[in-house]
Amino acid sequence: MHSGSGSIIASRSAFTHTGSPRPARPGQLDQAIAEGLASDVDPERLREVAHTTAWALLSKVHKTDDPAIVERVLTLVDREGVDVIAELWSKAEPDSLPGVLxxxxxxxSWMRKQRDTIARLWRLGEPIATSASAIAGVDSAPTEDDIARTADSILTGAFRGDFAVALTRASVFVGIVALGLRVEARELTQQANLNPVGSAAEQSKRWRTQAAQLLHTAANLNITSKDFKHGAALWRQGKLE
Structure with a gap:
């Protein structure tokens, strides 16, 4: 069975690694985050907090030369837990700063957890879009460690470099992984068509189901890729808020 099947789920709001527990919440939250997690906050207030914390975080890292602060911000989800960050930013629109962050x-998080699967999917998709490696900053045949380093460098670039360039890299990267999923789906469909009847019919049916799942995931990833691309355009126009 292709390991891409069922192992990656993407949506407009998240990337999730199935089968792995979410990071645990720590005992102490950053003050800016803690102030935004009251259960009685109304939607408009939560929106204000999401935008305020996103801008404060981005501004803080751009102004500092302290590597410890940079590392702390980059590993925010690792330390605080994805649930905590989700309470602040997951409901933000994809064309807003908190939504993009x-x-x-x-x-x-997704790239680091599924680096082996993603490296394989990149190798499948990249030859079809030959300029992708140069734009995303990824080798044409990346290793698992290359994927992890790229994950860190994209997020680091968002905070320490040109925000629009980081979003463009993210957009291209996600799009190529989606392309790799479509390649896998096509291969599964071809296998299924070779054995349409008899004892192999049940296996063919499973392959078609897997192919459909891969195509669904690829479609979701393409939406996210477009969100990143749109965010980059808005940032360049000074309209990402």
Whole structure:
């Protein structure tokens, strides 16, 4: 069975690694985050907190030369837990700063957790879009460690470099992984068509189901890729808020 099947789920709001527990919540939250987690906050207030914390975080890292602060921000989801960050940013629109940062953090977490699967899917998709490696900053045949380093460098670039460039890299990267999933789906469909009847019919049916699941995941990833691309355009126009 292809390991891409059922192992990656993407949506407009998240990347999730199935079968792995979510990071535990720590005993102490950053003050800015803690102030935004009251259960009685109304939606408009939560929206204000999401935008305020996103801008404060981005501004803080851009202004500092302290590597410890940079590392702390980059590993925010690792330390605080994805649930905690989700309470702040997951409901933000994809064309907003908190919405984009939410997707960037989840992209990093997803890439690091599924680096082996993603490396394989990149190798399948990249030859079809030959300029992707140069734009995303990934080798044409990346190792698992290359994927992890790329995950960190995209998020680091968002905070320490050109935000639009980081979003463009994220967009291209996610799009190529989606392309790799479509390649896998096509291969499964071809296998299924070779054995349409008899004792192999049941296996053919399973392959078609897997192919459909891969295509569904690829479609979701393409939506996220477009969200990143749109976010980059808005940032360049000074309209990402």
């Amino acid at each position: 939410w997707r960037l953090y989840l992209l990093r």
